[in-house]
Amino acid sequence: MTVPQDSSAQNSPQDYILRMRDIDMFFPGVKALKGVSFNLKPGEIHSLMGENGAGKSTLVKVLTGVYQKTGGHIVYDDHEIAPRTPLESQQMGISTVYQEVNLCANLSVAENIYIGREPRGALHNIDWKTMSHHAHALLLEQLGLDLDVNQTLGFYPVAMQQMIAIARAIDTQCKILILDEPTSSLSDKETEKLFSIMRSLKQRGIAIIFISHFLEQIYTICDRITILRDGEYVGEYEVKSLPRIELISRMMGKEIKEDQIESNLDKSKPQEQVFLKTTDVTVPGKVKDLNMEIKKGEVIGLAGLLGSGRTEIAETLFGVMLKSEGEINIDGVNVKIKSPMDMMMNRIAFCPEDRKVQGIIGDLSVRENIILALQAKDGMFRHMPRSKQNELADYYIDLLRIKVSDREQLISNLSGGNQQKVIIARWLATQPALLILDEPTRGIDVGTKSEIEQLAVRLAKEQGMSVIFISGELGEEVRTCSRILVIRDHEKITELAEDEISTAHIMQAIAGDYHGHA
Amino acid sequence: MRNFISNLVASRFFQFYVTLALFIVLFGIGSVSFDGFFSPQVFLNLFIDNAPLIIVTVGITFTILSGFGGIDLSVGAVVALTCMSLAYLMRDTSIHPVWCMIMVLFIGTAVGTLNGFLITFFRLQPFIVTLGTMFLCRGLTAMISRDSVGIDNEFYGELAFWSLPIGDCFLSLGALIALFVVLVATLVLKYTSFGRGVYAIGGNEQSARLMGLKADAIRWKAYIISGFCASLGGITYSWIMLSGYTQHGLGMEMEAIASSVIGGTQLMGGVAFIPGTLLGVMIQGTILTIISFQGTLSAWWTKIVVGVLLCLFIVMQAVVTEHKNKLMNLKAEKSSKDKKHN
Numbered sequence: 001m002t003v004p005q006d007s008s009a010q011n012s013p014q015d016y017i018l019r020m021r022d023i024d025m026f027f028p029g030v031k032a033l034k035g036v037s038f039n040l041k042p043g044e045i046h047s048l049m050g051e052n053g054a055g056k057s058t059l060v061k062v063l064t065g066v067y068q069k070t071g072g073h074i075v076y077d078d079h080e081i082a083p084r085t086p087l088e089s090q091q092m093g094i095s096t097v098y099q100e101v102n103l104c105a106n107l108s109v110a111e112n113i114y115i116g117r118e119p120r121g122a123l124h125n126i127d128w129k130t131m132s133h134h135a136h137a138l139l140l141e142q143l144g145l146d147l148d149v150n151q152t153l154g155f156y157p158v159a160m161q162q163m164i165a166i167a168r169a170i171d172t173q174c175k176i177l178i179l180d181e182p183t184s185s186l187s188d189k190e191t192e193k194l195f196s197i198m199r200s201l202k203q204r205g206i207a208i209i210f211i212s213h214f215l216e217q218i219y220t221i222c223d224r225i226t227i228l229r230d231g232e233y234v235g236e237y238e239v240k241s242l243p244r245i246e247l248i249s250r251m252m253g254k255e256i257k258e259d260q261i262e263s264n265l266d267k268s269k270p271q272e273q274v275f276l277k278t279t280d281v282t283v284p285g286k287v288k289d290l291n292m293e294i295k296k297g298e299v300i301g302l303a304g305l306l307g308s309g310r311t312e313i314a315e316t317l318f319g320v321m322l323k324s325e326g327e328i329n330i331d332g333v334n335v336k337i338k339s340p341m342d343m344m345m346n347r348i349a350f351c352p353e354d355r356k357v358q359g360i361i362g363d364l365s366v367r368e369n370i371i372l373a374l375q376a377k378d379g380m381f382r383h384m385p386r387s388k389q390n391e392l393a394d395y396y397i398d399l400l401r402i403k404v405s406d407r408e409q410l411i412s413n414l415s416g417g418n419q420q421k422v423i424i425a426r427w428l429a430t431q432p433a434l435l436i437l438d439e440p441t442r443g444i445d446v447g448t449k450s451e452i453e454q455l456a457v458r459l460a461k462e463q464g465m466s467v468i469f470i471s472g473e474l475g476e477e478v479r480t481c482s483r484i485l486v487i488r489d490h491e492k493i494t495e496l497a498e499d500e501i502s503t504a505h506i507m508q509a510i511a512g513d514y515h516g517h518a
Numbered sequence: 519m520r521n522f523i524s525n526l527v528a529s530r531f532f533q534f535y536v537t538l539a540l541f542i543v544l545f546g547i548g549s550v551s552f553d554g555f556f557s558p559q560v561f562l563n564l565f566i567d568n569a570p571l572i573i574v575t576v577g578i579t580f581t582i583l584s585g586f587g588g589i590d591l592s593v594g595a596v597v598a599l600t601c602m603s604l605a606y607l608m609r610d611t612s613i614h615p616v617w618c619m620i621m622v623l624f625i626g627t628a629v630g631t632l633n634g635f636l637i638t639f640f641r642l643q644p645f646i647v648t649l650g651t652m653f654l655c656r657g658l659t660a661m662i663s664r665d666s667v668g669i670d671n672e673f674y675g676e677l678a679f680w681s682l683p684i685g686d687c688f689l690s691l692g693a694l695i696a697l698f699v700v701l702v703a704t705l706v707l708k709y710t711s712f713g714r715g716v717y718a719i720g721g722n723e724q725s726a727r728l729m730g731l732k733a734d735a736i737r738w739k740a741y742i743i744s745g746f747c748a749s750l751g752g753i754t755y756s757w758i759m760l761s762g763y764t765q766h767g768l769g770m771e772m773e774a775i776a777s778s779v780i781g782g783t784q785l786m787g788g789v790a791f792i793p794g795t796l797l798g799v800m801i802q803g804t805i806l807t808i809i810s811f812q813g814t815l816s817a818w819w820t821k822i823v824v825g826v827l828l829c830l831f832i833v834m835q836a837v838v839t840e841h842k843n844k845l846m847n848l849k850a851e852k853s854s855k856d857k858k859h860n
Contacts, residue, residue, distance in 0.1 A: 066728065087730030102728045106721030106788035107714070115718060116730045118711065125709035152530055155842065168729075 017042045017077060017175060017207050018063075024071035025058055025231075032058045035072070036233045038226055040176065045198060045208045047218045047239075050228035051251055052307030056211050057099060059228070060178055064096050065089040077175065087116075095174035099181040099211075101161045103168070105154030110135035112153050113168045139167055143193060159185045166194065170201060177201060178209045183217060185285070195221050213307065213489055215244055215512065229253050244511035251305065254474060254503055267482050268460035270298035274332070275433055275466045276317070276348075281326035286312040288491040290326070294434060297464040299456055301477035303506045304487035310470050311353055312490065314436045317468070318350035319343040344377050349427030351420075353438040353470075359423045362412030366404050367393040369411045369422050374429045396425035400455065417448030424455070434466040435459065441471060453480045474503045486510060527841050533782035534794045536834065540827075541797050544804045552811040559687040564803040569692035570597065570755040570767075572799050575774040575781075576703045577747025579795050580740040581644065582778060583707075585720035585787025590741065591648040592633060593748040593774060595655035596626045597767030600752025602659045605667035605762030608674060615674045623749050629655060630745015634738035644741075652771070659764050666763040669756060678757035692754035699747065704792040716740055720787030776824055777802055780831050801827070 018040040025033035033055045040046050048056045061067045063074065065083030074081050076092065083089035086096075103112045110132045111118070119134065121127040135149040143163050153161060162185050169177055179198075183191045198208055198221060210222060218225065218239070225242060227234035227250050234250050249255065277293040287309060294300055302310040315321045317328070319337040327334050330346050337343060340350070352359055361369060370393045375384060393407040400421040404414065411422055420440055427435060437456060441449040457480055459465040471477050477484055484496045486509040494509050508514035526532060549556035565572070574593045581590040600622045607618040629651055636647045669675075681688040689697075707713035715736040718726040727733050755767060781798030783790035805823045809815045 064728075085730070086728045087732070090730050096728070098728060102722075102725040104718045104721035104725050104729075104788070107717055111714060111718075112729075115714060115726075116711065118714070121709075125705075126711070126714065128709075155845070 015041055016075075019075040020059070020063065020072065021075075022072040023059065023062060023069050023074070025055075025062055025067060026070045031231055033062070033069075033231045036228060036231070037236075038233075039236065040207045040209065041224075042175070042207050043202050043205045044223045045202055045210055045221055047222040047225045048209055048211045048228065049218065049225050049247065049251055050234075051305045053230075054228040054251070055231040056228060057180060058231070060096065060180055060209065060211070063089065064094060064178065090172065090174075093173065093175040094178065095169040095172050095176065096178040097162075097165045097169045097180065097182050099184075101158060101165055101185075103153055103161060103165055105152070105161075107153060108132075108150050109139075109147055109153050109156070109164055110149040112164060113138065113149075113171060117172075135167075138171055139164070142170065142197060143167055159187065159190060162186060163190060163194075166197070170197065174206060176207045176209065178211075180211045181213065182210075183212055183214065191217065213305075215247070215488075218247075219244070227251055245508050245513055248305075248507045248511045252474070252507065254507065266457070267480070268297055268299050268457050270295035270460075270482055271464060275330065277329040277332075278317075279327045279329070281316060281323045281328060283312065283316050283321050283323050286321060286490060287316050287323070288489075290316070290492055292485060292492065294466045294468065296433070296466055297460045298483065299460045299467040299469055299481050301481035301484040302468065302470045302487055303474060303477055303484050304510060306472060308487045308510075309490035310487050311438055313487065314350060314438050314468060314470060317343070317434075318348055318436060320350075341376075344373070344430060347431070347433040348436065349373070349430055349432035349434070350436040351423050351427055351438060351440055353442070360411050360419050362410065364411060365408045366397070366402070366411050366414070366422055367407040370396055370425045370429055373426045377430050392429055396428060399428075400425055401451065415444075417444035417452075420444055420448070420452065424452070428459075432465065434468070436468040436470075438470045439472065440469075441473070441476060449476070456480050474506050478503055478506070488512075524841075524845065527838055531791070532838060533831075533835070534791050534797075537781055537794050537797045537801070541801050541804065544801060544808070548804060548808045548811065551808070555807070555811055558685070560807060562684070562687050562689055562693070564800045564807070565693035565696060566690045567758075567806075568799050568803045569690065569696040570751040570758070571770065571773055571777065571802075572696040572796060573699050573747050573751035573754060574770060575777045575795050575799055576699050576792060577744035577751070578771065578774045579778045579781075579783055579790050579792065580703075580716060580747075581744045582775070582783050582785060583720045583787055583790040584716050584737045584740040585723055586637075586737065587644050588720070588737070588740070588787055589644050589648060589775070589785075590630075590633065590744040590748075591645065591771045592629055592651040592655055593744065593751070594767040594770035594772075595652045595659070596629050596745060596748035597752040597755050597770055598659045598762075598764060599625060599629075599655040600749045601756040601759060601766045602662045602667065602762030602764070604674075604753070604756050605669045606662050608669055608671045609667060615671055615677070619753055622753065623746065626745040626747070626749020626752065627742060628745070630742040630748070631738075633745065634741030637741060638734040638738045656764065659762075659766075663762065664764060666761050669760045669762070675760070678760060690757070692757050695750070695754060699750070700792055700796050707790075707792060712736060712739060717788055717790075720789075722788070773802065773824075776828050780824075780827055784835060 016039050020038040023033050023036045036055065036059055038059060048059065050056050058067065062069045065085050065088050068084060081092065083092065107115065113135045114131050118126045119130040132149050139145040139147055139149065145163060153164065162182060166182060182194065186194065201208060212218060222239050224236065224238055225247065226236045229251060273296045274293050275296050278290050281290040282288060290313060302313060304310050312321060316323055319340045319342055322337065328337065335346055367389055371384060371389050390407065397404060397407060402418050402421045402425065404418065411419055414422065424440065440452050453476055456467045456469050460467050469477060469480055478501055481501065484501055484506065485492050486494050486496065486506060488510055494515050496505055496509065505514055574597065578590050578593055581588040603622045603625060604618055607613055607621065608615060633648050633651055636642050637644050677691060680691050682694060707716065715731050718731055719733045719736055723733050759766060777798035778795045779785065780801060781795035783795060802820065802824055806817065806820045809817060809819050
């Protein structure tokens, strides 16, 4: 099973084990991949990078036959292939460990490793003894795990299951091994073990596609990187010649311009009084040791790659996700949170990221949508007089300049920008002290975007409201926020304040090259 | 001791042990209460009287096990259709009973094939699909004859009354077939890739597909097996009844589901143990036997006891799952603490 050393050392383009060219993948209404290319050499570890939703997993699933590509060519081992099922690609020698553990929790550990290719006995029966023996030996030798392989898989923690999934993948005679976010549930020690396995597989000439959010890991283990953004191919790079900051900027699609002055908006000056403070707040797998505070009248931004945990922080502050550790203080008082209602009572409001799914109720009128949160806060059975409802609705329609024919119009007939404003109005009606806006400007027109940015600043300035502003468009945060928390891998890595705030600094911080003045 | 109990609960066979214990307790109660209850023949009668239900339960267990809301409501109606077809064929034609039996086996298999096709090809809810074929089969039974049709074929009668002597006792042909079906099903589920595939798709279909299993083919086969078992059960049923009638096997699908669940099958799929489901049927049979020995209680008491047991077992399943999760979390915590020390 050894490949001559020099073949992996001097690769000419003909030596690619896999070439994917112009791959298109359309789902109804969505183009998930547009003309993506990907080249893989034997004996290399190649990282596929991109923000969440950039198309990494989709590309992998096209290769493994879970999805059938809409267009393009896949040349594997000098043959054009079009795998139609995972089984087909597996039989060709493409082995995959998927992002979520894709094993059967109700089967035994040994079975999960050998299902579909179990050792057979005299009557073609499954030979359980041999299977268990093999499985135990495999886990012990390759991964150093001494497990009871006859125990049901579901009995083991997720990290262990992930290692078992890896064992399954490397035991099949594969030429390409795909690891899609295998390390997210692994500890440092287990990750180290995985890396040493990856190195030995590489020695054997196996090509590895490695997907991970952790930059550190990419730079430790990978040889080359292919970057995707919004389903499009950005480029293919040698790891050695691609500084981290370049990688981040290519993933986000932003040029790095030093000394660019972007914050021309008259920002809100925070007051002295702290409204909300968190101490070591942790939600397992979602938020890690979060320490932050928000002053009254302050607009703060959460910046980071998609999937870095910005939304999770917002959801934790609003009680959608419950912390397992740490404290949240509001106005200096430690609060107990069991549900979003508790946070509403503490005058926190949250406009969620996906307004279609989590925000608007399309069959209700603008008026009804506006009073919804207030009604929920007051209790469903306390009737609000119609005249007061009308008054409230009109007030906010006017304040936010929502374009409606009248307040009884169905919200589903409004444009995206106006829908967003209605949702903001809904929360403003509860008179919050802290307003969390998660991607408030996504999918709306430029004019409304800047109106919403200004609104955030105005609320902070005029009403002393605290605002958390989350946006994937760094420019927006740079323009509106008085302070920006940079998030990476579910952790706050630094804070930028005042004149430190710039797109370049944020990207450098994400890349780990900038740590702020503080 | 606590550790022992904890491990026992976490064991894969915990539910089976509970079912077994329950059976022994019930049989014990009967033996202590009534003279003549504790005899090998009373025990063997459980197989003889319940042979059709055992066979049908084995079949339905395959469908429940295969997940995706797996269920086969058509089995009771298939039993009726099978009995009626047999009675009709033997009354109105001169086809040899052996051929008649082979033909009716095809009826059940065909219904199962249809169920499986609709469920896998169109991704329809098994509940609705098999509800449809249930009405269909029941209706077809009435189409053949709305009245009871007796079976008086001599050869067939001999089969029905044939018995295998075991010491002083005996087992009927139906009971032998039922035991054989249990044995084969247990082995198939344990030692063939198809069998393990049924567990896999029931546990996590998406994973099973990603691991290269042909989920649709496997599920389809599960329904075919259920259909086949239903008609085989129907044949053994006709040996007991020696007639065809539209009301035969009425509600049998529900009894089969109840037996399967009491025997440890989880309705969400992926968990089942055939010897357990056999015990599930025998528990129902024991209750019925106790009631008949007692003599004054209504046979409906069986339903009451089974109903209570069913609820208890579902609660127990939930509690056991919860307990396993807790154990798992404890383990995870422990291992992460170990890591910190390293």
